[in-house]
Amino acid sequence: MDFIKKLTGRQEEFCRGFVCTGDPAFSAKRAGYEKNSAAAAEKLMTNPEVLAEISRLTKEREKVFASLASLGYQRLAFGNISDAVSLLYLENPSAEQLEKMDLFMISEIKKPKDGMIEIKFFDRLKALEKLENTSSSGDGVKDLFDAIGQGAKAVSDIEQS
Template sequence: MPFENLLEVTVIKNKLTAREREFCLSFMQSGDAQLSARRAGFRNPDSEGERLLCNEKICAELERLSELRGRLLTALSVIGYQRLAFGSAADAASLLFEENPSRETLGKMDLFLVSEIRRPKDGAMEIKFFDRARALEKLASLSMERESSGSLYDAIGSVAERSEGDD
């Protein structure tokens, strides 16, 4: 059984009520058991929040959500570094020719690559960009980490498959 399917099996085995799922989602956001129990509609959030955190099904769901969040943040990081490494500076360059750009004009521009904008006293404009070379280096290191971690997941999956065959 591949490692990714272990999370799906956990979800199937740990059927939660709608309120318990809401508690888990709220807890992942706030980290506060009492507040999460109140948001999920439990009658006595002071005691229910702590009790829910001690529930095995709730802990398994929180671990699953934490794993998903970690994978999402990793993917978003890669996307951000890709934009920094390969994005266009055309909007930032066109900004140099704008005398007094409106908020609407600025809102339509892709200035993701810009790290700093300054207007010295002489009226000129200075635009500094994030370092593309550093973004490329980070992408390369993330790629290498992903390749090495993939082999770890493969190893875990093969051990799990072998242990199932021992039954």
Template sequence: MNKLTARQEKFCYEYVIDLNATQAALRAGYSEKTAYSSGSRLLKNVEIQKFIQTLQADLEKTAGITALKVLKEHKKIAFSDTSMIREGWMTLKSYKELPKEIKDCIQEVVTRETKYGNEVKIKFYDKQKSLDSISKILGFDAPTKIEQKIDFDSLTDEQVNSLIAKMTE
């Protein structure tokens, strides 16, 4: 593949966002007067077509989204320690001091003015939904191979280990 210029490459990345050649040309830095014709001309370039096909074939890579990133975001929400703040109203100053890990778990922030200053109400994302998503991603919600009730208290350690090994086969 011939080397694309930085602007041509930017055009390709912008084009796969909305498949609009004119807008992609504008966002890539082509002039407003020539964006339509530049976009059309760029789409006829064989090397650009190949690069766009490569990007479209791997949108996960293009968007920078991986299963691991999704899992990490769910993990942040599911296992966040929000005990350092309470659900409800707090001051704007204390909100600004929250660590990024906690801010990432916040779904909604509402501010209001009071006679004591600005207050902030915080609503967190649903931890249970994130736990459910993690379970689904990791396959923890799949039915087990052993579907009988077992009285673990009556089993020896060796029998328990044997059952666990069977369940994970």
């Protein structure tokens, strides 16, 4: 945290730009180092305070992305498919209707020549597996995953009978 106070506004902007793009020269130019941005970038990349800030921002970004991925898997595992089912019954949905629908769970939509719509969903069990693998405590998710797996096996056994 002490390093942040030592950075100038342009250095902070360079750090943010570099973490987003990975391109030092572009980040330097974007931060206001117009003249010879490549040389400015090289100098900035050897500054210990700048490197510490880049490291801090990178760690924060990784945490955010891990949280976003976890939220996405939660939506896939536990999300509602009612909008996707509604889509099946709409003749010609308008752009406005489609924008209001939550179609996150859909992996693929096809409309073959026969005019029917085919909708494929992301695999809920795979999403649960990912949640289990990324969860630090894992036990609650594992219990739920096991219960869903047992339920799916029971349904399969009934269908085969």
